[in-house]
Amino acid sequence: MSAAGRRRHDDMPTVREIVRRPAWVLLVLLVALGLNIGAAFLPIAPFLKTAFHLIVAAGTVALIAFIFMEMEKKGPTIRLFAAAGFIWIAILFLLIFSDYGIRR
């Protein structure tokens, strides 16, 4: 089992190869950050701004999770647990707003 996973020296990637993909993603994330800050100053309705901010944030989170944290290479079990974190937050928000959304 471990023999199959054992790495041979000639398979070793160069630093360049390792850096390339995360570097591109970082570039995208920094541009997204700039866009998000820029959008905050646009003369549009606050809720539109907030929605835009949150969409950009969601994209950032997805890129960090999938690329930086290598979720893209993980099996269903790990994805399920990661998803559970987000789904349970959704449950908390949904049911808590069944109160606050209607209160008063």
Add this chain to the structure above:
Amino acid sequence: MTAARITPAEKAALREPWEDIARQRQAVELGMWAFLASELLFFSGLFAGYTIYRSIYPQAFWEAGAETSLWFGGANTAILLISSAVVALVPRAARWPGLGRFARAMLWIGALLGVAFLVLKGFEYREDFHEHLWPGPDFKLHAEGAELFFSFYWCLTAIHAVHLVVGICLLARLAVAGARDPGWFTETPAVQATALYWGLVDIIWTVVFVIIYLPGRGG
């Protein structure tokens, strides 16, 4: 079961009751993701509270948001994004003995960026105190709910900072232990686990930045 074929590096990284390093690594990874899910729920209470109060006092939150320092917040966000890209290189490189030094250098850079974040945070906190942004009798703003915004500002950033301190310690520990035993470093599940934790710290900050620093800009 394959005791004869276990390399010294694997042996150094193996822990009871595991007999196979690949399976141990899978186990640690799953455990770490389960822990991260748990951490997400930990912060969810703060996020839910923030959202509820913002829905009750939208105007006050908008005014209060404008009082935060976008310079500090934006710079720190960029620092943390760069650091998580740097730390993301570690598990990709650490498994190759020839890239061990590179991986450890990345750990140190990641840790230093984390420290830079904290230093900026410290300056930001000092400025906030000077501007009377700590909720209490001489709080700067008067709109009802503005204090609540800053309660969440302090709680969110402080609890995040605690996680960041833990993360910096983990990065430094891994770098030190890896330099002492480079063989262990190529095999240990701690590399993946540490990188995952750092990723979570960045994910949390991404949301904190958006909800704390961006409201109320541009009038």
Add this chain to the structure above:
Amino acid sequence: MSDAVLDDTSLPHDVSTFDKGYLGDGHTLRSWLLTTDHKRIAILYALTLTIFFFIGGVAIALVRIELVTPAQDFVTADEYNRLFTLHGIIMVWFFLVPSIPATFGNFLLPLMIGARDLAFPRLNLFSWYLTVIGGAFTVYVLLAGGVDTGWTFYTPYSSIYSNSHVIAAAIAVFVAGFGTIATGINFIVTTHTMRAPGLTWFRLPLFVWAMYTVSVVIILATPVLAMALTLMMAERFFGVPIFNPQGGGDPILFQHLFWFYSHPAVYIMILPAMGVVSEVIPCFARRRLFGYDFMVYALVAISVVGFFVWGHHMFVSGESPYANLVFSFLSFVVAVPSAIKVFNWTATLYRGQITYEAPMLYAFGFVGLFTMGGLTGLFLASIPIDVQATDTYFVIAHFHYVMVGGTVSAFFAALHFWWSKITGRMYPETWARFAAVLMYFGFNFTFFPQFIMGWAGMPRRYGSYPPEFQIYHVLSSAGAVVLAAAYLMPLGYLTWSLRWGRRAGDNPWGATGLEWQTSSPPPTHNFDKLPTVERAPYDYHPEGYVETGEAARTIEASQKGGEQE
């Protein structure tokens, strides 16, 4: 093991005649406090939790003494508040929540799946230390004068007005909470990665399923409590407004976050109990568990839907009527999988060869009391009745039927069922049967009157009350004496059995789980040769199998030897 070992007191300590297994691994304190063996950690937990169980018991004994007379005359009102708070905090977080998972789960999960240990043995030890540190904070609170908020820590009383040791108590709960999270992660990873060859998910014993599902609930619910307590502490310590209405805050937000954990916490207590009962009933009915698949689905359904119902604790708090409707409906929904489980346990008994050993009596007690607690839960899930019964003894009786009648009965069922596996000795059956029956009657004696007085309007958390309730309080306090005796008895006879109990043999019940295939007590590495699994669990009627019940056990015993008398 040979027949020569009739009386080990006459022999020198000779390990070859009786293999002490993991218990013989070292006798120093250090060998226990630094152990990473899941079986020894289970014992550390068991001892710790037993101590806390009795501290919490003493606190409530004082409360029950106060309540014998209508006047507030035994303790002051303030002391009374501190006593019931201490009882609640200790019993919930330092007994019920960790009880079955941290002791029997820890001991049995690796054995039941054919593994050598949990996935992270050092994390396991660490989680015990977290529990102990949390416990130390609780003891500090106790010695420093207590905390008077009630176990629920409701704001703004806890965060602003209370003059008691709120922060230390909250830290205690916070730290112990992370102890259970660590255990939960350990169980999840162990179940996913360490099952024996052939042990597929749908061949897992229900106890393992219960440990797995409860772990998922633990890791998703506990952190929310941790944050609720953190925010409460921030408001109290730093004075920043969070829940305080004077700063624009909403105290009910704390209740939402608190119950997002604390309703699932009831399932954290009851799912493991269901797991235990699902092992015990098939064994003593000599029947395959009825509807295994649905038992699994029911566990999963309870643990998910259990998160959707927390608002039923807040019907009168000012929660919106719309939310009340949603939470009420969902609370009825969660009763369905619980009912499926009760029906399936009952159906397992049908045409079984039932024998009434102590674990079975405790398991029956569980089914009866849990059913009672569950059905009264339906009363409380319907808004009009809950508005009437809120903060009365009806609620107290309801959740004690579930949490004490249910979980503690199952805890004792597990204790007796696996006692021989843990110690290698049998408990004295007659005493144990007597204690089981006594516990059932003592429990009903204590708590049934509380249903009646609660229905009649007796509110909770008062040390004085109108005289017309006295009869019920006296009955309840008298019942508590019986219940206390029933809890103390096992402490006596189980301790006795450690030295004088007869050797149990490896599988005294003729049970089917993998844990019974290794010796009792198990060796440090659990199995001499790791098992493989070819069958579904609860295989109590394999092909060609004739003998059942008592007869089967006698044959089993004579084959193994090591039986005396």
